[in-house]
Amino acid sequence: MNLTLKVWRQNGPQDKGRMVTYRVEDVSPDMSFLEMLDVLNERLILEGDDPIAFDHDCREGICGMCGMVINGVAHGEQVATTTCQLHMRHFEDNAVITIEPWRAAPFPVVKDLVVDRSAFDRIIQAGGFISVPAGSAPDAHSVPVKKVDADAAFDAATCIGCGACVAACPNGSASLFTAAKITHLSLLPQGQPERDSRAKAMVEQMDAEGFGGCTNTGECTAVCPKGIPLDTIAQMNRDYLRSSK
Amino acid sequence: MIERGTSTAPVDPPAGTPAKPVTTGTTRRKSVGFLGSSNGRKAVMAVTGAVLVLFLVGHMTGNLKAFFGAASFNEYANFLRTMGEPLLPYRVALTLVEVVLGACIVLHMWSAVSLARRAGKARPVKYAAKRKSQAGGYAVHTMRYGGVVILLFVIYHLLDLTFGTVNPAGWDGTPYERLVAGFAPERWWVTLFYAVAVVMVGLHLRHGLWSAFQTLGLASGRSYRPLKGAAAAISAVLVLGFLVVPVAVMSGVIK
Known part of the structure; x- marks a missing residue:
């Protein structure tokens, strides 16, 4: 798959930020969304660019670290799915994908797609x-x-x-x-x-x-x-x- | 401070972000009070909205008197002014109702405007991608501008049929004369404006009715379907009930 990504880039909390367009080629449909970004980031690093910062941890959909607004929908359009569990097979070849951080005043952007x-x-x-009183665990059925x-x-x-x-x-x-x-x-x-x-x-x-x-x-x-x-x-x-x- | 691994430099919180007070169970931050909280204001909106819905039901029922002739309609209009007599003097009960309704409108608007401002501040940077509604539901997205349309309508409506200022029959006409003159066929645009506004009221209630139950904590998982169904049904009945009179006048059924 070949994709065009429009990604929010922001160097730091004070930076104004802007959308930057990237072309990503030879993406496997079996990749997760974050793996696709990993591929792009590896290329950016090799080219001497700053990789796109995004939050992630378990990549199993249970930790709550990852999250980005994909084409205007938080975690993408796949229902009940975190961004890390979203797979590229849900996108069409040559799709244009807009990626933005969570937008809310209480969630200031730290860098790129990472919010506080x-x-x-x-x-x-x-x-x-x-x-609760500290100490040994209570009996399971006591309450x-x-x-x-x-x-x-x-x-x-x-x-x-x-x-x-x-x-x-x-x-x-x-x-x-x-x-x-x-x-x-x-x-x-x-x-x-x-x-x-x-x-x-x-x-x-x-x-x-x-x-x-x-x-x-x-x-x-x-x-x-x-x-x-x-x-x-x-x-x-x-x-x-x-x-x- | 955001704690990061040693491989990443520590990140300072953005400058200008005030240090947020951290409250614990023992040292509580000063309370902003019921009316200062978003939940409290929502409750005000729900309760005042409920009062206004009850008024709408009564208003719609009264309007249908128009189908029983001028005498019936005018007698009903007179009854509203003599309500509570002889215990209460002329028009006292009606004035009380008007004061309560006016207060409800003001409080409803106050909570709506203050919450809309708060919501605006909560998202200073908008999304570049056009956000698609994932929840479905059209009515919910009409609440704010629909409310403004309804307010403008209420002002016109009072000038039209209550004070007669913009009505051909004027202040001196009987309520029935104002009704028939106001929606006369050559003034079709008045009926059109009423229709748009009444549909807006319907959409407002389609979301507002069940939403009020949710806000007051009276909804639960199993009650959403019946609540939303009832909201749709009541909204539809009110829209039809309110529209049938002006349409009947415009089409000559009521003369």
């Missing part, structure tokens, strides 16, 4: 924890959890914090991420003591970071590589209103 997502860490720090609650909590807990929800949201809202973390804990007995303070603190931190508000467009769920459902946001809203009584 520590705003997410601060949202977690604001309330994404539970208080009963209903199956439906366990399943729903687990669904929410599969959030890998990649930031695609923010990138896709027309409002630049981090509601799906924050809601996944809140839902994951508030459905379980261990999360009850801090349930009210958690929702309040995490929502306020989300606002303080400069994320937009939710308008229930559903764009976040549609691009989420883990398919975090929209009803987590209803759960967050419920918990937040409860805490404001």
